[in-house]
Amino acid sequence: MSGGEEPEGLRAATRLTRAGRRPEWTGRVVNTPVWRGSTHLYASEAERRRAGGRDDPAQFFYGRRGAPTQWSLAEALTEIEPGAHGTVLYPSGVAAIAGCLLAVLSPGDRLLMSDNAYDPARSMATGLLARMGVETRFFDPLDLAAYAGLVAEFRPQAVWLENPGSLTMEVCDVPELARIARAHDAVSLIDNTWASPLGFPALERGCDIAMMSLSKHVGGHSDLMMGSASAAEPLFGRLRRTALDLGQVVSPDDAALAARGLRTMQVRLAASTRSAARIAAWLAEQPQVARVMCPLLESDPGHALYARDFTGGCGLFSFVLETGDMDASGRVVDALKLFGIGYSWGGYESLALPIAPHVHRTVMASPTRPHGDAGATRPAIRLSIGLEDGEDLIADLAQALARMDEA
Structure with a gap:
């Protein structure tokens, strides 16, 4: 990059192409090279002593603390997260969830978790955290009055959010949920993988604290596992110290792949979001479909909040079939030719997966929910829309839905 000061007010697409590319890391090449190495060498004993501090994340010390490949990615993620002081990298999204929760919770603490959170986050709360003496209660993120009362009564140290909710895609009022948490001295954390x-x-x-699974949109090519968490000070310091204490480190090769994916993330997200909106609208008109759960649609109960708080989405959404035969979702997915069957999402390829959201709910299984009892009495499917032509995907879905009732 040429020298001089960066212009003020750069837009997201421009920041994505430039973030994290310090000249001292890239040298005369465009991308930060892959620095592989466990041992960092010093020119003198005095230099080694100076490098022993834990305050500077971008400091040669030992491979477990990273090198320019990892530092460049972390800095780039910080630059695209307004309000962040720094970003910690983890070897997977679930490792990032664990790192975040362990950084802010201690034995005897209390956690509130959104009832539509990603299942591994729920399992972390009911498993690892329960074993270390943390009490967790699940709450309905759409019932603000009940939530406010629960925060006042339960006095949690932390609140875990996800927006939109996993599987059923409810959009909650994050600014208000976070405000209530802060008014009671609770840290609010969010899994922000869906929209980034x-x-x-x-x-x-x-x-x-904002956490992401970088395996999804940032990587974008289904070939790496990684997670991240970004925060302002002093919480960034707590995240980093906990990660160092746990020995969390990411491969420089994976960091280079994630950095490469980051540069094209906006155009990929825009393309998959356009296709998802088109496909969701088409599905909503099909007689075999009872309900489409996608905040991109104006008819969705969460669209008003989505339009207020979001500037973009992604290709992940779900829909419920118009049948009581719970095996129908498997038949539809098996009939698809352009969709893979897999647990991940956010890659360039489209995926489809039968889902049963009610299995992962504690307080949100009521038919009075805005999305009803999605998946409780009818089969449901989650789609991740990739970069294929949307019309080809619609044609594939059409032929698969036509075979839904085949024995």
């Missing part, structure tokens, strides 16, 4: 900071600047919306 490009579509939902979580720290600006009031959250204290």
Whole structure:
């Protein structure tokens, strides 16, 4: 890059191409090279002593603390998360969830978790955290009055959010949920993988820690596992110290792949979001479909909040079939030719997966929910729309839905 000061007010697409590319890391090449090495060498004993501090994340010390490949990616993620002081990298999204929760909770503490959170986050609360003496209660993120009362009564140290909710895609009022948490001295954390900071600047919306699975949109090519968490000080310091204490480190090769994916993330997100909106609208008109759960649609109960708080979305949404035969979702998925069957999402390829959301709910299984009892009495399917032509995907879905009732 040429020298001089960066212009003020650069837009997201421009920041994505430039973030994290310090000249001292890239040299005369465009991308930060892959620095592989466990041992860092010093020119003198005095230099080694100076490098022993833990305050500077971008400091040669030992491979477990990273090198320019990892530092460049972390800095780039910080630059696209308004309000962040720094970003910690983890070897997977679930490792990032664990790192975040362990950084803010101690034995005897209390956690409130959104009832539509990603299942591994729920399992972390009911498993690892329960074993270390943390009490968790699940709450309905759409019932603000009940939530406010629960925060006042339960006095949690932390609140875990996800927006939109996993599987059933409810959109909650994150600014208000975070405000209530902060008023009671609770840290608000959010899994912001769905929209990323490009579509939902979580720290600006009031959250204290924003976590992502980089395996999804940032990687974008289904070939790496990684997670991240960004925060302002002093919480960034707590995240980093906990990660160092746990020995969390990411491969420089994976960091280079994630950095490469980051540069094209906005155009990929825009393309998959356009296709998802088109496909969701088409599905809503099909007689075999009872309900489409996608905040991109104006008819969705969460669309007003989506339009207020988000600047972009992604290709992930779900729909419920118009049948009581719970095996029908499997038949539809098996009939698809252009969709893979897999647990991940956010890659360039489209995926489809039968889902049963009610299995992962504690307080949100009521038919009075805005999305009803999605998946409780009818089969449901989650789609991740990739970069294929949307019309080809619609044609594939049409032929698969036509075979839904085949024995």
